[in-house]
Amino acid sequence: MLIRNNWTRAEIADIYNSPVLDLIYQAQTIHRQYHNAQEVQVCTLLSIKTGGCSEDCSYCSQSIKYQTGVQVHKLLDVQEVLDKAQDAKNAGSTRFCMGAAWREVRDNRDFDRVIDMVKGVNGLGLEVCCTLGMLTESQAERLKEAGLFAYNHNLDTSEEHYEDVISTRRYKDRLDTIARVRNAGISVCCGGIIGLGETDADRISMLHTLATLPAHPESVPVNALVAIEGTPLENQKRVSVWEMVRMIATARMTMPKAMVRLSAGRLEMPTSEQALCFLAGANSIFAGDKLLTTPNPAFSDDAAMFEVLQLKPRPAFQEA
Numbered sequence: 001m002l003i004r005n006n007w008t009r010a011e012i013a014d015i016y017n018s019p020v021l022d023l024i025y026q027a028q029t030i031h032r033q034y035h036n037a038q039e040v041q042v043c044t045l046l047s048i049k050t051g052g053c054s055e056d057c058s059y060c061s062q063s064i065k066y067q068t069g070v071q072v073h074k075l076l077d078v079q080e081v082l083d084k085a086q087d088a089k090n091a092g093s094t095r096f097c098m099g100a101a102w103r104e105v106r107d108n109r110d111f112d113r114v115i116d117m118v119k120g121v122n123g124l125g126l127e128v129c130c131t132l133g134m135l136t137e138s139q140a141e142r143l144k145e146a147g148l149f150a151y152n153h154n155l156d157t158s159e160e161h162y163e164d165v166i167s168t169r170r171y172k173d174r175l176d177t178i179a180r181v182r183n184a185g186i187s188v189c190c191g192g193i194i195g196l197g198e199t200d201a202d203r204i205s206m207l208h209t210l211a212t213l214p215a216h217p218e219s220v221p222v223n224a225l226v227a228i229e230g231t232p233l234e235n236q237k238r239v240s241v242w243e244m245v246r247m248i249a250t251a252r253m254t255m256p257k258a259m260v261r262l263s264a265g266r267l268e269m270p271t272s273e274q275a276l277c278f279l280a281g282a283n284s285i286f287a288g289d290k291l292l293t294t295p296n297p298a299f300s301d302d303a304a305m306f307e308v309l310q311l312k313p314r315p316a317f318q319e320a
Ligand code: SF4
Pocket: 053, 054, 055, 056, 057, 060, 061, 062, 063, 100, 101, 102, 103, 133
């Protein structure tokens, strides 16, 4: 299959709605044309500044608008972060992602400190990624110069459903930051969350936006909502593995070269369900017992899963 950026919604809907076993088969066939099916990228995500965020993302434990009991923490020290990055590397991670609960980056001493973190993690031979909120052009360039490999900025959901989930920024703000990251020559990590009360049409719409960007994101995280008490979405029901499989397989088929990341929600999934997601074309996971503020499988559980499924971690800096 050729890499295409001119997908129509109808084409993506046809893929998304195919009989699920056909969909898995087709996605796995394409997956094997572009990737080593035995390799899965192992990433670690660390919250470097937790809570107190002025945005109102209705799924998030870190917004100041909701009482979620999250422990607020100011920006960590550089050495503390580097120690955690070394631990992640020792445990088998090849990508280290640092997340700060900021609306946007400000040009201040905290940003200088993040720049030092990026330089330090890069020096450890890890692919270094950040998720810090909205960026200006010059901030994206500074991060690139410091050695930033990738920047995560998720679309979260469809443009049509966006206002039901977040009111403090616009969809266009997201797309603008993604374009700035791309223009600075940084690898783009951009995906979304399912289980936010969206319809299948919203899921198809979000995949359409991603698959018709001028260049596909190199990494596409597919998250299942982990409903957090105290947030407006606390009573959302958990999405099924088949919904995850449809999203992952459709992402794989429309963006064949991307790393498709099975992200939040993995703790609830037995190895058999995760194996279905790998068959559908997922080839990246977050490892470590916390995903920002929500629980995630421990390194040892993932090591056991890799042994059962005979998977191996993908080396850092490998081209698809
Ligand atoms: S998802 Fe990010 S931007 Fe939104 S409230 Fe949480 S920390 Fe803030």
